[in-house]
Structure formats: C-alpha cells, structure tokens
Amino acid sequence: MQLVDYPWLIKPKNHIGKNLPPALLIHGIEGIGKQVLANYLAQSTLCEKTSFISDPCGQCPSCDLFTAGTHPDFNLVTNDEEDAFSSEGTSSASKKAKQVISVKSVRSLGTFCVTKPHRGHAKVIVINPAENLNQSASNALLKNVEEPAEFLHFILIAKHKETLIPTLISRCLKLHVRPPEAPEASSWVMAKMKTQLEDPYRKQLAINLSGNAPLASLKLMENHDFFDAREKIILLLSQNPIDIFALAALCEKLEASTLQQVFYALLHDLMFSDIKENTVFHEDKKTEIRQIKRSLTTKAFSRWQGIFNDYLKSANHPLNRRLALEALFLKWPQT
Numbered sequence: 001m002q003l004v005d006y007p008w009l010i011k012p013k014n015h016i017g018k019n020l021p022p023a024l025l026i027h028g029i030e031g032i033g034k035q036v037l038a039n040y041l042a043q044s045t046l047c048e049k050t051s052f053i054s055d056p057c058g059q060c061p062s063c064d065l066f067t068a069g070t071h072p073d074f075n076l077v078t079n080d081e082e083d084a085f086s087s088e089g090t091s092s093a094s095k096k097a098k099q100v101i102s103v104k105s106v107r108s109l110g111t112f113c114v115t116k117p118h119r120g121h122a123k124v125i126v127i128n129p130a131e132n133l134n135q136s137a138s139n140a141l142l143k144n145v146e147e148p149a150e151f152l153h154f155i156l157i158a159k160h161k162e163t164l165i166p167t168l169i170s171r172c173l174k175l176h177v178r179p180p181e182a183p184e185a186s187s188w189v190m191a192k193m194k195t196q197l198e199d200p201y202r203k204q205l206a207i208n209l210s211g212n213a214p215l216a217s218l219k220l221m222e223n224h225d226f227f228d229a230r231e232k233i234i235l236l237l238s239q240n241p242i243d244i245f246a247l248a249a250l251c252e253k254l255e256a257s258t259l260q261q262v263f264y265a266l267l268h269d270l271m272f273s274d275i276k277e278n279t280v281f282h283e284d285k286k287t288e289i290r291q292i293k294r295s296l297t298t299k300a301f302s303r304w305q306g307i308f309n310d311y312l313k314s315a316n317h318p319l320n321r322r323l324a325l326e327a328l329f330l331k332w333p334q335t
C-alpha cells in the first residue's frame, strides 16, 4: 500500500521518524484511518525490502503474507468474541464481538512476544480498540510493554487516549491523527465513491457529521439506512402534535449509535442555528427544522439532551426498549 492514497496520514507518519518505536499509541476520531496507518507501519516494518518506515514494496514474501492476512510476525488483537447462544454455539456465525479485550486475549500473546521473528527482524502487535482493554488486560499488557524484546513493536489504537491507564500511555510514543480540512476530505471521498450521488447535500452532510474524517464520511455516505432513518425521524418530529408512539416504534429498530448520530446533529442545529437559519447538519431540511423548533427555547432542547444522554447510557441493554423510547419522547420539548 502507498500512503499517498491517504494524504492526511503522511504528516503523522513522518512524526514517528525512521523506525517504529517499541510502543506507539495512535489516537484520533472515528474513521480517520488509524487502523490504515497501523497496517501501513506494520507492513513497512516487516517488509524485506525497506529498512526504514516507507511505502512497503508490496512484492516480497513478507508483503505477500501481510496482504493475505497470514504473516506469522503480525498479530492483531481486537474485541473478544463470545458465543451468541451460550456454550452451545460452535460455528463462527454464532459468535459476536464483545466490547472488551480481556486479560485472556492479552495473555495469549505470551509466546508471540518472546519467540524470535519467523522472518526478518521484527514482530508487530496491533491492539484496536485499546480503550476496550479492561483493567486486568491493561496490567497484563503493561508487563509486556515495559520490557519488550528488542524485535517487538506494539501499536495501540484508541479514539481518546485518556481512556487508557496512565502507566500504559506513558510507555507509548503518542501520535494524534487529525482530520484534513473539509475540501480535502470532500475530494478524497468523491474520488472513492462507488456510486453516483443523487442528493447534493449528502456528501457535505456526511463530512460534517463525521468531523471531516474521510473514511467515516465515505462509510456514512453509502449508509442508506442512516439517511432513511434521519428522513423519517425529522418528518415525525416536524408534525404537530408529534406521534410519540410512531417515533418510538421507528427508533426501536435503529442502532443506538444511529440514534445518537441523528439526534446529536438535530439538537445541535435546533440549539445553534443562527438568525438566518444557517444550519450545519440540515441545509436540506430548513423548513422541517423551523417546524421542529417552533417557539421552543435552546434551554428546552438542552434539557432534553441531558435526558437523551441518560437514555444512551442504558440504550444497549434496557429491559424494554420500546417503553424506554416512549418515555424518552414523551419528554420531548412541548410548546
């Protein structure tokens, strides 16, 4: 792979220097390309033709193994899997990801950390998302990071570095990947789009909603379910009176992360759109925003945001999601 395909990653890459340090922490917002950069650094370090961090050759046996996902000196540690149907589930289809990296996963790295590289001179372990390391997993990892073999490199990936334990952070070279400016994100996304865009607002909206993170923008732009949900929620909220039960029934079918994205953007524009009704996330929905806003105050929406945040804390495991959503929308600001 070539980093020129991801131009905003070049600067952070240069910040690392010639060689990968024993421990690197890459942090930055969702969809900014942290895993892309980690893969690049790992492949480059393992490549048999390059001796410094630079574009891997893509042709040597090491690069072939890396691209095939079978390099014996590379290890990606990610969220644990759990059986969806308790211990009876045996097929891989019955396993789903748990939002945690357990001490068991970290301990399973034991032999990998101490045995010499199969090929060449280096081994690379990537941990993503490092914020999902629980306390005991963090402590187990710390032991490995504190006294690594000279061939071993750790790359930790996190959205917010503050979520990691301080002793672990202090062992890492920290690399903050920042998003490009909106025009750069926009042209990158346009070049990568597979389908023609029917809705002229969608691209800008996706970029704004993703905080200019190019990979997240691209993913969102092609996420028709998100735009469909947004459309329906805005339509229901712009009615007077609002059909709370229809709204709850609709939202029950959506992922909590989709709800969060739709409502955070909506609340932002309801609270902060200016006197000329310039919005950040709803340039295509100005009439509806006006209808939803009515004569309600910023304070009323801000209060509901607090209630919504409380709902989100338990959104993935409420006893009765429909009831929780109905209760939530019954508290929607009224004139």
Ligand SMILES: [Zn+2]
Pocket (backbone or CB within 6 Å): 046, 047, 048, 049, 050, 056, 057, 058, 059, 060, 061, 062, 063
């Ligand atoms: Zn190579």
